[in-house]
Amino acid sequence: FLRLNSPAKATRLDFIKHYKRLTFLELRGKFNGFASIAACLQLHTLILNCTVESADVLAELPMLQYLSLDHCELKGGLDVLTQSTISMLKLSSVRKLTSIQGLEQMRGLEYLHLSLPKLEHLCDFSHLNSLRQLELDYMKSLRDTQHLWTARALESIELKEINTALKADSFAGLTGLEHLRQIDFRFIDVNKGRIAAMRDHLDNAGKSHLLYENIPEHERLNSIGIAHLSHVLI
Known part of the structure; x- marks a missing residue:
């Protein structure tokens, strides 16, 4: 279980690839290295209030059930989510969507x-x-x-x-x-x-x-x- 809040300076997420048993992740603010989340193979709940450079990584999470994109920016379309395991999806105030x-x-x-x-x-x-x-x-x-x-x-x-x-x-x-x-x-x-x-x-x-x-x-x-x-x- 992990909640990260980085409102001012972008935080690198490289470290998160070591959290192999992480099941819940909430990110709010500014982050780099978003692709590192792909290593969290047990992740089933993901709440994102940050810029998502690409949704491709979301389709690589084999246990993901719940995804919330809330007051964030998604660069790219939603098409990649068709390959995901998501059964619960919340899209709220996603900029430019x-x-x-x-x-x-x-x-x-x-x-x-x-x-x-x-x-x-x-x-x-x-x-x-x-x-x-x-x-x-x-x-x-x-x-x-x-x-x-x-x-x-x-x-x-x-x-x-x-x-x-x-x-x-x-x-x-x-x-x-x-x-x-x-x-x-x-x-x-x-x-x-x-x-x-x-x-x-x-x-x-x-x-x-x-x-x-x-x-x-x-x-x-x-x-x-x-x-x-x-x-x-x-």
């Missing part, structure tokens, strides 16, 4: 959290047969929802602070996701009118029982990502 093309081939993905205010389009989720939970947060530039309905295996979806240009009708496809067990849009925005219209649509389709607030507390689905971190950090 305007496309998530490549994620559609991450067939082992079970949990996806996107908080990308500049992202305009989602990817095709139709090949992600293991994707059970999707969380969209602060998606202020999202232009359409058509790809949402390709996530046919979804059991839980959470929508927070989504572009107000997307009206309630844009989310009508929620009723067509047959495996859905929980829908949470309580904080989609401050516009109570859109929330009320979305609730009415679900009610008319006989799906109001799927609303988070209508599900008994003991039956609600917890976030897979949060549950994983809670287990690791206890």
